[in-house]
Amino acid sequence: MTEGARVRGADPLIRCENLVRIYWADKVEVQALQGLDLTVMPGELLAVVGASGSGKSTLLGILSGLDVPTAGTAVVDGMDLLTMKRKDRIAFRRQTVGFVWAQTARNLFPYLSAVENVMLPMTYIGMKARARRSRAEELLDLFGMAHARDRRPDTLSGGEQQRVAIATAVANNPRVLFADEPTGELDTETGTDVFTALRRANAELNTTIVVVTHDPLVSRHTRRTIGIRNGRTSSEVLRDEEAQSTEEYAVLDRNGRLQLPRAFTDALHMRDRVRLALEDDHIGVWPQRMGAGGGAEG
Numbered sequence: 001m002t003e004g005a006r007v008r009g010a011d012p013l014i015r016c017e018n019l020v021r022i023y024w025a026d027k028v029e030v031q032a033l034q035g036l037d038l039t040v041m042p043g044e045l046l047a048v049v050g051a052s053g054s055g056k057s058t059l060l061g062i063l064s065g066l067d068v069p070t071a072g073t074a075v076v077d078g079m080d081l082l083t084m085k086r087k088d089r090i091a092f093r094r095q096t097v098g099f100v101w102a103q104t105a106r107n108l109f110p111y112l113s114a115v116e117n118v119m120l121p122m123t124y125i126g127m128k129a130r131a132r133r134s135r136a137e138e139l140l141d142l143f144g145m146a147h148a149r150d151r152r153p154d155t156l157s158g159g160e161q162q163r164v165a166i167a168t169a170v171a172n173n174p175r176v177l178f179a180d181e182p183t184g185e186l187d188t189e190t191g192t193d194v195f196t197a198l199r200r201a202n203a204e205l206n207t208t209i210v211v212v213t214h215d216p217l218v219s220r221h222t223r224r225t226i227g228i229r230n231g232r233t234s235s236e237v238l239r240d241e242e243a244q245s246t247e248e249y250a251v252l253d254r255n256g257r258l259q260l261p262r263a264f265t266d267a268l269h270m271r272d273r274v275r276l277a278l279e280d281d282h283i284g285v286w287p288q289r290m291g292a293g294g295g296a297e298g
């Protein structure tokens with residue numbers, strides 16, 4: 001990789017600061033990401049959850065090196081994604097990141113068997129045939145798919161195909177695996193099997209995993225879930241597995257900005273401005289008082 005592109009001393013595996021992505025459609029500006037902050041440490045299994053249009057695919061496109069942000073900082077495994085050269089981008093996509101997509105058919109070649117699919121990415125990095133086969137078999141075994149190694153994808157269930165897809169995606173030992181709605185086409189039970197495979201990849205292969213989804217229930221499977229709203233990280237749910245409890249936080253950015261949940265602001269008819277008060281151990285937020293004539297008193 002080009003020397004200058006590598007940012008030294010970066011501890012998090014993924015670091016986005018004030019990330020902005022603007023699209024132009026028919027001369028209209030669409031701000032898909034509006035100053036998004038995100039930090040992912042090596043070894044994490046993280047979910048990024050947001051409604052349709054919140055900016056999930058845009059974020060994934062940038063972090064996987066397919067798209068380039070308009071402004072801000074995006075660093076993955078020490079690579080600056082704003083300035084990365086074309087040659088580095090190809091190497092980055094082959095070796096640093098792996099993918100599992102929602103559409104099961106998009107992940108695997110239909111005319112190759114399960115083991116051949118898992119072996120394929122290893123040919124790109126010049127691994128010998130015997131080593132490729134042995135690693136592919138190990139990976140299929142790890143995800144409970146050894147029995148299906150000689151079967152083609154169309155003879156496997158959706159959940160089984162996703163487990164082979166996970167084996168294929170981690171074949172070259174990527175630093176981070178991005179899974180875009182990996183359970184989107186599956187029922188709940190089969191979806192749980194796929195999450196078990198993702199957790200196994202995370203625990204046994206130490207692969208950092210970022211799952212992107214519209215389904216808030218995936219937070220049951222991850223320790224940390226980031227919520228994105230209007231192109232910004234707005235909330236964070238932390239789950240304590242031992243205590244079996246979850247705690248939801250609002251994300252406070254470095255400029256002191258946070259997003260109040262819509263349900264809260266609607267319930268108290270908060271609009272345009274609120275009053276703040278510093279207390280000993282918290283900050284109070286009050287709706288603006290309305291005067292007799294409907295005008296604001298402040």
Ligand SMILES: Nc1ncnc2c1ncn2[C@@H]1O[C@H](COP(=O)(O)OP(=O)(O)OP(=O)(O)O)[C@@H](O)[C@H]1O
Pocket residue numbers: 023024025030031032050051052053054055056057058059214
């Ligand atoms: N190529 C593009 N040109 C113009 N606007 C775009 C483009 N891609 C995305 N957008 C807009 O950017 C915003 C964020 O889109 P994005 O696809 O990232 O959201 P998402 O959370 O992934 O949604 P979904 O879950 O429906 O895929 C939306 O308003 C979308 O219409």
